[in-house]
Amino acid sequence: MNAVEQSLHFENVVRQEWTSPTTINAWQDWSEEQSIHCKPLTDALIRHTQLAEGQTVLDLAGGVGEPALPIARIVGAAGSVVATDLSEGMLAVAADKARREGLTNLRFEVADVHELPYADNSFDRVVSRLGLMYFWNIEQAISEIHRVLKPGGVASFVVWGSPEQNEYFGSILAPFNQRREMPAQSDDMPTPTRFGDVSKLTEMFACQGFSEVASQAYCEALPWPGTPRELFQHFYDMAVPLQPYIDSFDENEREAVLQEIEAAFSKRWDGKYTNAFASFNTVYLTK
Ligand SMILES: C[S@@+](CC[C@H](N)C(=O)[O-])C[C@H]1O[C@@H](n2cnc3c(N)ncnc32)[C@H](O)[C@@H]1O
Secondary structure, X not given: XXXXXXXXXXXXXXXXXXXXXXXXXXXXXXHHHHHHHOHHHHHHHHHHHOOOOOOEEEEOOOOXXXXXXXXXXXXXXXXXXEEEEOOHHHHHHHHHHHHHHOOOXXXXXXXXXXXXXXXXXXXXXXXXXXXXHXXXXXXXXXXHHHHHEEEEEEEEEEEEOOHHHOHHHHHHXXXXXXXXXXXXXXXXXXXXXXXXXXXHHHHHHHHOOOOEEEEEEEEEEEXXXXXXXXXXXXHHHHOHHHHHXXXXXXXXHHHHHHHHHHHHHHHHEOOOOEEEEEEEEEEEEEO
C-alpha cells in the first residue's frame, strides 16, 4: 500500500468504527461512567488550556461531549463552544446531554478535522480529548488546527500514553495475549495508543509553526465507578474493533481470563471504584 492508499484505508476504518450503531450505543450507555473514569484526563487538558470566561473554543473529535460540556460551563454565557465530530450519532448523544443540563452556549457540528469548515483565526482555544490518534492524516489535521486558531491562541490535547505503563489496557489485554497473540497492527494505524510516544506529536506540531510546544506525561489512577468485571465489560463494549479477537476465545477460556483480570485489579478495588493506573500525555501549544 502506498501512503495515499494507506490514508484512505485508515479513513475507512475510522469512519466505519465511529459511525457504527454498536459503537455509538456503547458510548451512550457508558457515557456517565466514562465521564467519571476519564475525569483526570479532562482536568489535565483543562489545566493546560488557560480557559477564561468569554472565550470561543473548538472541540475536535468531541464524541459524546467531552471536554466540550465541562468547557462550556467554564467559558460561560459570554463564551461559546463548537463541538465537532465526524460522527453525527456521537454528537447527537452529546447534544442530548447538553440539552438536559440546560447548556445553551454550545453547538454541535459534523466536521472532519482534515477539512474544518471555519475561517482562518476563528477560535481562542482548540482542544481534543482522545481524538488525535484517529486522524488519518495527522499533518493535515495539525495544519487545520493552526489555521483556525487565533494568533496567540492556545491548543491542547490529551492522548493515551505508552501501553507498557498502562495498567488499564495492560491488565485487561495481557491474559488474552498470553493465550493467543492479538493480530499485529502497523505503527501508524489509528489505535488508542498510537501516540504513546508523545515526542512524535510534539515534533509534528513544532514543524507546523506553533510558537511554543510542550508536553507532559501522566500516570494516574483512573476512578472506574464499578467492579473490575464491570470495567472489563465497559472495555469490551467500547473497544468494538477488538471484539472479534476477544470473541474468538471460547466460554471457558474467557471465564479463566476474566478471573485473571479480576485478580489483577483486586488490589485496585476500593469497594466503590476500580482505580487502575493509566498513562496519558498532554500536548499544549501557542500559535
Ligand atoms: C475516543 S473518541 C473520543 C471522544 C471524546 N473526545 C471523548 O474523549 O470522550 C474518538 C472520536 O474521534 C472522532 N473522530 C475520529 N476521526 C475524526 C476526524 N477525522 N474528524 C472528526 N472526528 C473524528 C470519532 O468519531 C470519535 O467520536
